[in-house]
Amino acid sequence: MRVVIIGNGTAGIHAMLAIKRNTPKTDVTLVTHDEPFFYSRPEITQLIEDPYTLKVIALPVPGEILKDITLIHQTVEEIEPKTGTLRLAGGARLPYDRLILATGAAPKKVKIIGVPSDAILTMRTARDALRIAAHLEESDAPVILGGGLIGLKIAHTLARLGKPPRVVVSSPRLLSRTLDSETAATIQELFEENGVTFHLGATPKYADWDERTRKGTLFTEKGDKIPFDLLLAGKGVNPRVELARQAGILIEDGGIAVTDSMETSLKHHYAAGDCASIFNHETGRYENRAIWPVAAESGRIAGEAVVGKLISSGRFSAPIARNAITFFSVPMVSIGTVQGESLKTNVYREASRRIVRKIFQENGRIVGAVLVGDIMHAGVLFEAVRQEARVRQIPGWLLRGAPQFSQQTPSMEVLFS
Amino acid sequence: MREIFFVPERCLPGCNACQMACVAEHLKNKGLLSPLSGLPFPKKRQTPLYKHSVRRFFPHPLRCLHCDPPRCVESCLSGSLIKNETNGRVGNNLEQCIGCFMCVAHCPYGAVIPTPAEHVSIKCDGCLWSKAPACVRACPSGALVFTDSETHAETLETQIRFKKRKIQPPRLSPARV
Ligand SMILES: Cc1cc2nc3c(=O)[nH]c(=O)nc-3n(C[C@H](O)[C@H](O)[C@H](O)COP(=O)(O)OP(=O)(O)OC[C@H]3O[C@@H](n4cnc5c(N)ncnc54)[C@H](O)[C@@H]3O)c2cc1C
Ligand code: SF4
Ligand code: SF4
Numbered sequence A: 001m002r003v004v005i006i007g008n009g010t011a012g013i014h015a016m017l018a019i020k021r022n023t024p025k026t027d028v029t030l031v032t033h034d035e036p037f038f039y040s041r042p043e044i045t046q047l048i049e050d051p052y053t054l055k056v057i058a059l060p061v062p063g064e065i066l067k068d069i070t071l072i073h074q075t076v077e078e079i080e081p082k083t084g085t086l087r088l089a090g091g092a093r094l095p096y097d098r099l100i101l102a103t104g105a106a107p108k109k110v111k112i113i114g115v116p117s118d119a120i121l122t123m124r125t126a127r128d129a130l131r132i133a134a135h136l137e138e139s140d141a142p143v144i145l146g147g148g149l150i151g152l153k154i155a156h157t158l159a160r161l162g163k164p165p166r167v168v169v170s171s172p173r174l175l176s177r178t179l180d181s182e183t184a185a186t187i188q189e190l191f192e193e194n195g196v197t198f199h200l201g202a203t204p205k206y207a208d209w210d211e212r213t214r215k216g217t218l219f220t221e222k223g224d225k226i227p228f229d230l231l232l233a234g235k236g237v238n239p240r241v242e243l244a245r246q247a248g249i250l251i252e253d254g255g256i257a258v259t260d261s262m263e264t265s266l267k268h269h270y271a272a273g274d275c276a277s278i279f280n281h282e283t284g285r286y287e288n289r290a291i292w293p294v295a296a297e298s299g300r301i302a303g304e305a306v307v308g309k310l311i312s313s314g315r316f317s318a319p320i321a322r323n324a325i326t327f328f329s330v331p332m333v334s335i336g337t338v339q340g341e342s343l344k345t346n347v348y349r350e351a352s353r354r355i356v357r358k359i360f361q362e363n364g365r366i367v368g369a370v371l372v373g374d375i376m377h378a379g380v381l382f383e384a385v386r387q388e389a390r391v392r393q394i395p396g397w398l399l400r401g402a403p404q405f406s407q408q409t410p411s412m413e414v415l416f417s
Numbered sequence B: 001m002r003e004i005f006f007v008p009e010r011c012l013p014g015c016n017a018c019q020m021a022c023v024a025e026h027l028k029n030k031g032l033l034s035p036l037s038g039l040p041f042p043k044k045r046q047t048p049l050y051k052h053s054v055r056r057f058f059p060h061p062l063r064c065l066h067c068d069p070p071r072c073v074e075s076c077l078s079g080s081l082i083k084n085e086t087n088g089r090v091g092n093n094l095e096q097c098i099g100c101f102m103c104v105a106h107c108p109y110g111a112v113i114p115t116p117a118e119h120v121s122i123k124c125d126g127c128l129w130s131k132a133p134a135c136v137r138a139c140p141s142g143a144l145v146f147t148d149s150e151t152h153a154e155t156l157e158t159q160i161r162f163k164k165r166k167i168q169p170p171r172l173s174p175a176r177v
Helices: A010-022 A041-049 A063-068 A126-136 A149-160 A181-193 A242-246 A292-306 A378-386 A396-400 B017-025 B033-037 B048-054 B071-075 B134-138 B149-164
Strands: A002-006 A027-032 A070-073 A076-080 A085-088 A093-095 A098-101 A105-107 A142-145 A166-168 A197-199 A204-209 A216-220 A225-228 A230-233 A237-239 A255-258 A269-271 A276-280 A285-288 A322-327 A330-336 A344-350 A355-362 A365-372 B003-006 B081-083 B090-092 B113-115 B120-122 B144-147
Touching: A002 A010, A010 A027, A010 A063, A010 A292, A041 A126, A041 A149, A076 A242, A098 A292, A126 A230, A142 A149, A142 A225, A149 A166, A149 A181, A149 A322, A166 A225, A181 A197, A181 A322, A181 A330, A181 A355, A181 A365, A255 A269, A255 A285, A269 A292, A276 A292, A292 B071, A330 A378, A344 A396, A355 A396, A365 A378, B003 B149, B017 B134, B071 B081, B090 B120, B134 B144, B144 B149
Parallel strands: A002 A027, A002 A098, A027 A070, A098 A269, A142 A166, A142 A230, A166 A197, A255 A276
Antiparallel strands: A076 A085, A085 A093, A105 A237, A204 A216, A216 A225, A276 A285, A322 A330, A330 A365, A344 A355, A355 A365, B003 B144, B081 B090, B113 B120
């Protein structure tokens, strides 16, 4: 059987590993138009700091598997499901028995009147990061559009390089989908201490831009005038679904609709990672959730399903948003629902060490958590949210993040009965 | 799969041989002698692993279940967490870890411990490249046992049965590896 995987991001890698581990004889081909090796996408910010870390951000793949697969460095232009072939750029054709689409996502383009959109740099690939590094050398006033995780990740990198940027955010606060307002303010303070300036609630209106000097001024609807010589955007991503749409595969919530075993609406065609929308049994809708652990898990499941080795382990855990990130040595984690009127908040604060731990409950169930400064037991909370654990009182060690000395594994049954 | 079990009654308080063995195992030269005897102050002992097991937390080695599939490994952004395919143990390659702490946010048992100052996360790796964990090899009283859970449950039952019949249980020999 010949399996073709489009994409060598984490979803593609995990699909490949799952296939090769279960049935080493299966013929696996990966097609990618990114770099023809495996690297970690979230780590590309390191390339801005030091272009020679390309080796460091490579992901380890066992050598015997590497030898055994075919990697094609080419763009796929069309899927022909009837004949089971892919048409590659340049005209070559590639037949397949099973196809896994792991095409990931592309950064949203930002349009500002007065600046051509290719002068606004985005960050998704290693090459993007190297381009930013090259432009940064001549830049003194970089401006970042967007106050989400990616925007702040770039801001963090630039601040560490001694070029603290200005960040233009259209919502009234930072990380509006990840944090509640108190912790968002904590993070904002942290960035401001490190020289980053924020323009909150500011929507860009137009810009004066000189192509020769690459310098300009950004005008916002509030009336701010922000000088810049480098524009970077981190405004979220769009799933890459053009190939699937052309082939007539069902699209939901912007991504390729897939079942619990990652199969699309077309038989023998699977999708995984940022490009897929996974069915949420809770809400009854397909949801696209573009985060790394979901991409890895769905990739593995797709691989196992393709070779018929799927060990059904209940429902997929994708629907819960979660992320962990560290800014200026202050770690933070956000899990599940973190804002809303009906939430009961359990808080633990330690101002001197900049620690805020919040656990959110709805009708007695744990539905979300935000941890800043001390993230001990974050995974226990994630599991509690996943199982919608009902607790009358949050155990002290969980709220305070204190180490637990008990000899028992704090299993969910013991904790949340 | 074999796991590490702790039998508290057998533990000799203050012995700490298991902790020493853990530090030694995770030092580059696998020995405590040079750091203990060395002058000036032993730098080699100051690995993140050592510092944190001593100063702030007590990383509980028995907590990691070396899951299959391990959620921590799937969430790892740098590929530093790995599962040894032969013996199933999960460990962290500290040299590659970037301290993003995705693993901390995904382990349902709280077995991964973040060290924000050192930018790495640490966990018990069951000494995944050796035959048996160093702590088990070091324990003089058999308080740490490396076996699978059925065998361990059987052993415990035998002990209890002996006690009920007021017969002295057989003398505890050091853990067999
Ligand atoms: C800077 C940055 C920081 C991030 N930080 C985090 C974080 O902290 N936590 C987190 O959870 N997530 C983070 N993410 C998101 C995370 O990287 C993605 O969720 C993850 O990489 C998705 O993997 P994927 O395999 O689905 O897609 P991708 O990694 O995007 O891979 C898609 C692949 O498909 C290939 N492809 C697409 N179309 C074609 C075609 N037509 N022909 C050939 N090949 C094609 C591409 O070349 C690429 O190799 C971050 C992302 C970025 C950019
Ligand atoms: S660290 Fe946690 S998730 Fe990883 S293998 Fe151990 S118990 Fe499982
Ligand atoms: S902290 Fe280290 S081990 Fe944990 S997910 Fe990040 S890179 Fe992997």
